[in-house]
Each structure stands twice: as C-alpha cells, then as structure tokens.
Amino acid sequence: MEYASIEREIRIEAAPAVVFEVVSSPEHLKQWWADEAEFAPVAGDSGRIGFHQDGGAVAWERFTVVDAQPPRLFSFRWTHADGEEAAPGNSFLVVFELEPEGAGTILRMTETGFRERGWSEAVAAQHHADHVSGWDFFLPRLPAVAEKAAR
Numbered sequence: 001m002e003y004a005s006i007e008r009e010i011r012i013e014a015a016p017a018v019v020f021e022v023v024s025s026p027e028h029l030k031q032w033w034a035d036e037a038e039f040a041p042v043a044g045d046s047g048r049i050g051f052h053q054d055g056g057a058v059a060w061e062r063f064t065v066v067d068a069q070p071p072r073l074f075s076f077r078w079t080h081a082d083g084e085e086a087a088p089g090n091s092f093l094v095v096f097e098l099e100p101e102g103a104g105t106i107l108r109m110t111e112t113g114f115r116e117r118g119w120s121e122a123v124a125a126q127h128h129a130d131h132v133s134g135w136d137f138f139l140p141r142l143p144a145v146a147e148k149a150a151r
Contacts, residue, residue, distance in 0.1 A: 019071070064091070
C-alpha cells in the first residue's frame with residue numbers, strides 16, 4: 001500500500017472567501033482543528049499550532065504558511081516537533097483548494113510528506129493512519145464553522 005497522500009473533498013454551504021478565512025485564520029482554525037494557533041496567514045510566515053494533551057500541557061508543532069491566495073488556495077507545512085522549522089523533507093504539506101459551486105464551496109484537501117520524511121514503511125504507515133483518522137475527525141467540523149461565519 002502507498003502512504004504518499006491523504007485526499008478529502010467536502011462541500012460547504014459558504015462562499016469561498018468565508019471558507020478561506022476559516023482554513024487560514026488562527027481564530028477560526030482553533031474552532032475546528034488545532035486548540036492553539038499562532039501565525040499570520042501570509043506566505044512565508046512561520047508560527048506554531050498546539051494541541052492540548054492530558055494534564056493540560058500543549059503539544060506545539062511548527063507551522064509554516066507555504067501559499068495564501070484568497071479565496072482559492074491556502075497551504076502550509078507542519079511538523080510534530082516544536083524545535084525545527086517546517087520545511088520540505090521534515091514536514092507534512094497540507095493544501096486546501098477552494099472552488100465555488102453555486103452559493104457554496106467545494107474544498108479539496110491534500111496532505112503529503114509521509115514518504116519524504118525518510119521513515120521506514122511501518123513508521124510511514126503509522127503516521128499515515130494517524131493522520132487519516134485525524135482528518136476524518138477534524139474536517140467534518142469545518143463546514144459548521146464556515147456556515148456560522150457566513151451568517
């Protein structure tokens with residue numbers, strides 16, 4: 001089996017400009033994905049996102065905006081280590097492509113970087129499975145946040 005990418009597509013009842021804001025702004029990101037987010041949604045900006053752990057600690061991960069083209073494209077790299085900058089070869093690349101459809105938006109999400117990390121087959125498979133599970137949990141939360149923001 002190949003663990004090169006994860007691809008998802010969802011329809012959201014909000015305009016692309018609203019959906020772009022929801023996938024690219026830290027305040028909206030915290031409503032459907034990360035618990036903490038510190039970055040500017042500008043290509044080249046580096047920051048971090050955090051997820052609350054048991055006991056209240058935050059696990060911080062490096063986050064670098066790769067591309068921001070409102071209202072159609074937002075992409076970023078992220079690592080699982082707070083110490084190193086997210087760059088090709090040490091991080092995952094997530095791309096959100098937004099396409100208008102009627103009054104709503106088709107969001108296509110792709111995450112890659114599993115092969116580029118140099119991991120063994122077993123390690124790549126485990127990270128891929130973890131991210132599949134994560135995106136299957138978090139992405140369905142995004143439409144409600146976007147639809148609320150559109151009101």
